Amino acid sequence: MAAVAKPAASAGPDIELPKSANWKQWLDRDAWRQIMIAVPYAWLVIFFVLPFLIVLAISFGIAQVGVPPVKWAETFPYIEWANYQLLFSKTLYIKAYWNSVQMAAIATFFTLLIGYPMALGIARSSGTMRNVLLLLVILPFWTSFLLRIYAWIGLLGNNSWFNKGLTWIVNTFFPIWGTLPKIQMMNTDFAVILGIVYSYLPFMILPLFSTLERFDPTLDEAAMDLGSKRWQVFKDITLPLSIPGIVAGAMLVFIPATGEYVIPALMGRGDTPMIGKVLVDEFFQNRSWPMASAVAVALLFVLVIPIMLYNWIESRSMQGAAK
Amino acid sequence: MKRLSTFLVVMLCLGYAFFYIPILSMMFFSFNKSKLATVWGGFSFDPYVRLFKTNAVWDAAGLSLMIAVISATFATILGTMAGMALARFKRFPGRTAFSGLVTSPLIMPEVITGISLALLFIGIGYATGLMRGATTITIAHITFSMSYVAVIVQSRLASMDRSVEEAAMDLGSKPAQVLFDVTLPIIAPALVSGWLLAFTLSLDDVVITTFTNGPGSTTLPLYIFGQARLGVKPEMNALATIIVTLVGTGVAIAGILMHRAEQKRLRDERQAYAANK
Numbered sequence: 001m002a003a004v005a006k007p008a009a010s011a012g013p014d015i016e017l018p019k020s021a022n023w024k025q026w027l028d029r030d031a032w033r034q035i036m037i038a039v040p041y042a043w044l045v046i047f048f049v050l051p052f053l054i055v056l057a058i059s060f061g062i063a064q065v066g067v068p069p070v071k072w073a074e075t076f077p078y079i080e081w082a083n084y085q086l087l088f089s090k091t092l093y094i095k096a097y098w099n100s101v102q103m104a105a106i107a108t109f110f111t112l113l114i115g116y117p118m119a120l121g122i123a124r125s126s127g128t129m130r131n132v133l134l135l136l137v138i139l140p141f142w143t144s145f146l147l148r149i150y151a152w153i154g155l156l157g158n159n160s161w162f163n164k165g166l167t168w169i170v171n172t173f174f175p176i177w178g179t180l181p182k183i184q185m186m187n188t189d190f191a192v193i194l195g196i197v198y199s200y201l202p203f204m205i206l207p208l209f210s211t212l213e214r215f216d217p218t219l220d221e222a223a224m225d226l227g228s229k230r231w232q233v234f235k236d237i238t239l240p241l242s243i244p245g246i247v248a249g250a251m252l253v254f255i256p257a258t259g260e261y262v263i264p265a266l267m268g269r270g271d272t273p274m275i276g277k278v279l280v281d282e283f284f285q286n287r288s289w290p291m292a293s294a295v296a297v298a299l300l301f302v303l304v305i306p307i308m309l310y311n312w313i314e315s316r317s318m319q320g321a322a323k
Numbered sequence: 324m325k326r327l328s329t330f331l332v333v334m335l336c337l338g339y340a341f342f343y344i345p346i347l348s349m350m351f352f353s354f355n356k357s358k359l360a361t362v363w364g365g366f367s368f369d370p371y372v373r374l375f376k377t378n379a380v381w382d383a384a385g386l387s388l389m390i391a392v393i394s395a396t397f398a399t400i401l402g403t404m405a406g407m408a409l410a411r412f413k414r415f416p417g418r419t420a421f422s423g424l425v426t427s428p429l430i431m432p433e434v435i436t437g438i439s440l441a442l443l444f445i446g447i448g449y450a451t452g453l454m455r456g457a458t459t460i461t462i463a464h465i466t467f468s469m470s471y472v473a474v475i476v477q478s479r480l481a482s483m484d485r486s487v488e489e490a491a492m493d494l495g496s497k498p499a500q501v502l503f504d505v506t507l508p509i510i511a512p513a514l515v516s517g518w519l520l521a522f523t524l525s526l527d528d529v530v531i532t533t534f535t536n537g538p539g540s541t542t543l544p545l546y547i548f549g550q551a552r553l554g555v556k557p558e559m560n561a562l563a564t565i566i567v568t569l570v571g572t573g574v575a576i577a578g579i580l581m582h583r584a585e586q587k588r589l590r591d592e593r594q595a596y597a598a599n600k
Contacts (some may be wrong), residue, residue: 040405044424047466051439117334135578140342142574144527147563151345154555259432261530276434296435
């Protein structure tokens with residue numbers, strides 16, 4: 001590359017650069033490359049890595065009354081395990097972690113169940129229709145997450161048309177519980193799972209779509225020509241080939257859902273908190289920095305396998321795209 | 324292309340109903356005359372009138388817009404640098420760590436990023452007296468949204484035809500000229516969508532803002548979150564309707580314009596190839 005560029009440059013009149021080069025000439029001397037790497041690198045180290053190291057350090061500290069509200073053990077290695085011991089012994093924390101993982105897993109499953117047929121439908125429709133359908137998935141993804149949760153609070157409430165309609169349907173067609181006056185949906189685990197499914201559905205559909213879109217439709221046709229049924233084609237060809245998309249989508253839902261705060265805070269019940277809410281309460285209400293930090297570190301440990309799985313899938317698909 | 328199976332059509336319809344019914348219902352009830360948000364009392368603009376008289380909303384909206392514009396701009400600059408570094412420089416010390424770092428804020432649970440930044444800013448506050456507020460919120464928003472920009476820019480660069488850049492270099496352009504005259508104009512749509520995404524993310528963030536704000540700086544999402552904890556109100560429905568309509572129209576227009584530009588570019592390229600033959 002450089003060898004080709006050189007003769008062209010030497011043909012020009014400006015081969016002798018003045019010593020006091022202006023910024024553009026300085027940028028030409030490879031420095032722009034270094035800036036391009038160094039500036040975002042430095043930003044992320046200062047505002048992403050360093051803060052996390054502080055959290056890690058404080059999680060080994062002891063809460064105290066004063067400024068700052070944390071101190072460390074006075075003897076080497078200055079580490080206090082008490083926060084982690086509490087984390088593994090107190091049922092509140094264990095239950096909160098278990099709850100979060102469970103709810104996130106159930107929500108991820110339903111997101112996949114709804115998202116997969118939608119992604120497949122979008123990928124198989126053609127032309128303008130496909131673009132419109134895709135835009136309709138992206139639109140909620142862009143409009144405020146908070147407002148979409150807010151919209152559901154309005155729907156699920158006991159006096160809403162949705163609740164009344166649902167109550168009527170259940171009472172008329174499935175009267176297994178007798179006649180219900182209403183269905184309690186707000187402040188239940190159901191509401192939290194629904195909220196997660198609703199807000200994270202685009203995160204499932206979009207990676208699935210981009211995997212399914214790359215399929216060669218002739219594969220399906222070949223299998224059909226050879227006598228496979230539609231369901232068999234799906235089971236033997238489409239589904240196995242779309243596993244990278246499934247994993248990527250599932251991780252994109254599961255990881256943030258596990259640490260979710262806004263949805264359980266607005267829609268969940270008070271007695272089974274999720275871990276995100278526990279962390280926020282430890283930090284703001286109990287003002288216990290060490291405990292809140294330990295909760296954060298442990299949450300990251302719970303999520304380290306899903307995060308690594310996601311990164312692995314992503315780097316594989318990046319390499320695939322580069323080929 | 325064969326027709327979609329009935330099952331897929333039904334699933335698509337149900338899926339889109341699931342997406343849009345809550346939003347449409349919320350919009351409908353924003354014109355509710357009754358002060359109870361969920362009981363229909365007739366059509367009226369009263370909730371909007373009451374909303375426009377609530378000063379707290381407009382103070383919060385002003386602060387949020389300012390933070391969103393500044394953080395989106397910085398996030399686009401930093402994210403573009405990071406995306407280019409990842410897409411173009413295949414080998415430099417610490418590349419693997421850098422690539423992991425750039426994508427981490429995307430999937431890191433917000434509470435972890437939030438508490439980390441809170442403790443950092445409190446620490447800086449002890450050392451320098453910096454108060455947490457609009458500045459710290461902006462820095463936090465830049466940090467998580469630059470990753471989104473980086474990913475968008477990186478994938479745009481990966482699908483870009485490099486021969487255009489090589490042609491410019493062969494014709495004697497310096498790297499900086501190639502960057503400003505060739506590469507950046509070509510990836511401009513990615514920069515625009517990156518900026519818009521960073522802008523809306525900032526305008527929507529509750530968790531990280533809760534951790535990084537100080538006394539007296541209530542952003543719009545924090546205000547809405549506080550109100551939503553108290554229950555549904557027609558005024559809030561009205562506010563939500565305004566925001567959703569603005570963002571929705573913006574995204575739809577941007578999507579259509581970008582689609583047209585892309586079509587035009589493809590057509591031009593085809594014509595150029597045809598003319599060269």
